[in-house]
Amino acid sequence: MNFFERTLAGFLDAVEHALDAEEVSQANGLLQRLDPRVKVVGILMLIIAAAMAHKFWVIGAVFVIALILAASSRVSPLLLGKRVWIPVLLFTGIIALPAPFVIPGQVIGRIPGLDWPLTAQGLASARYLVTRVETAATLSVLLILSTPWTHVLKALRVLRVPVVIVVILGMAYRYIFLLIDSARDMLESRRSRMVGEMTGSDSRRLAAASVGVLMSKTLQLSGDVYSAMLARGFRGEVYMLDDFQTTAVDWIMLFCFVAIAAAAFYYGR
Amino acid sequence: MGSQIENPKSEIENPMPGPVFDVREVTFSYNHVTALDHLSLTIPTGRRIALLGANGSGKSTLLRILDGLAFPEKGSITFCGEALTEERLRDSAFAYPFRRRVGLVFQNPDIQLFSPTVFDEVAFGPLQLQWSREKVRTAVDNMLEVMKIAHLKDRSPHHLSTGEKKRVTLASVLVLDPEVLLLDEPTASLDPKSASQMIDFLIGLHGGAKTVVTSTHDLDIVEDIADDCFVFQMGRVVATGTPAEILRQPSLLEQTNLVHAHRHIHAGGETHSHPHLHGHKH
Structure with missing residues (x-):
């Protein structure tokens, strides 16, 4: 397992822990x-x-x-x-x-x-x-x-804690799962086309490229999510129910x- | 909390059954790639409209423009006779009622499901429009029941199937009871049963006399969900008509990449190809 795969495995482990936590709750x-x-x-x-x-x-x-x-x-x-x-x-x-x-x-x-x-x-x-x-x-x-x-x-x-911070934390928690899934899909699609072991430098180059692609996807996603918020009346102030x-x-x-x-x-x- | 805008009476009145949207010579591009090219069309009140076209033909871009999320580089667009511009949408007196009256369901449900739970997601729109807390709770609970997703109310969106996500996105828009519903590929990525449920729901919507604009390249559903069609190619409307009229033109459908010549083998071993509808029913 290379550097990128190990990092991703760590994230996936964190996701599983989060899901465990929801069961206990x-x-x-x-x-x-x-x-x-x-x-x-x-x-x-x-x-x-x-x-x-x-x-x-x-x-x-x-x-x-x-x-x-x-x-x-x-x-x-x-x-x-x-x-x-x-x-x-x-x-x-x-x-x-x-x-x-x-x-x-x-x-x-x-x-x-x-x-x-x-x-x-x-x-x-x-x-x-x-x-x-x-x-x-x-x-x-x-x-x-x-x-x-x-x-x-x-x-x-x-x-x-200001409502905007609470909303940002909530959205971060929501989208971290989506981006981890996206990273895993990228990794698996690359692995399915690879034969043999990669050298350390190739592995690092791949990790850097993947991070770049993921960053680009994240920026695209953030723009789209902002549009979806605007479409439902968001105008800079967030309101939520404390019920x-x-x-x-x-x-x-x-x-x-x-x-x-x-x-x-x-x-x- | 600011003033409540539960029953927005704005300058955007539409007393006449005139067009909801009037799009004139609209041009829009992404990074110098033209998405809409001098596009003109009219969306009449209370009609169900299908925007047909292959991927990249400009359907989704038009929906974003109709929803005031993108603005044309050239040309103009009106909503119920009022100019729909970035400047007008900065004005709360225009923006709040517009957002209440026009709802957009995105193709990718993950874009639209940004709240921690299903309940919060459906409540997001009403809360931003500053409905009273009690009204928000009642409206959200009712909508969850209508969409048969009440059992999912405390779930996080990442735990849902694609079909469930689509229903939540629809609920999150319908809770505002919009008069105009814009749907971007509502059946994309759905399994046959979920797609069928979605179509049944869209057919049922027409009972509420809503104006529904659906972008799709699924020709199987067009006759069920639309009264009129606009066929898109390269950012322009190349044909209009009823679903029956459009579906009777195989050369048009082939030219706009909505059908393709499907090669297949007959029982006698003969192999040939001819234009063939996508997603056909056998």
């Missing part, structure tokens, strides 16, 4: 039943509380709450493990890896053979980084998994989110 769980505005605000507060906490047990408690939310929303730990915990551990682990050796402090040991000093302050920093990111990522993915993307977008309106309804359960959950976040802020100082 249809399940009958606690988070799925909540008003998306309550979820967005509540989960955002928990993420900020975890990020600002200076006590490890407070971050751990928020993480446990995230696990309880996942269990009550029918999000399997296996899915979270595959989608969040392992990738985040690998990514932030690499970033945090030098911390125990480069942050000055009380030396609690040395690496055998290399004799590098291992400091308590460095270890604590690495631990804080990994647990904060794991907690924030778990909460973010829970929000995305339990809410159709369209509802997330509309819920952003309560955070005063959510808040129930008693939403208010109770919002109260819980606020209380937990406030407690985390207070005890995590």
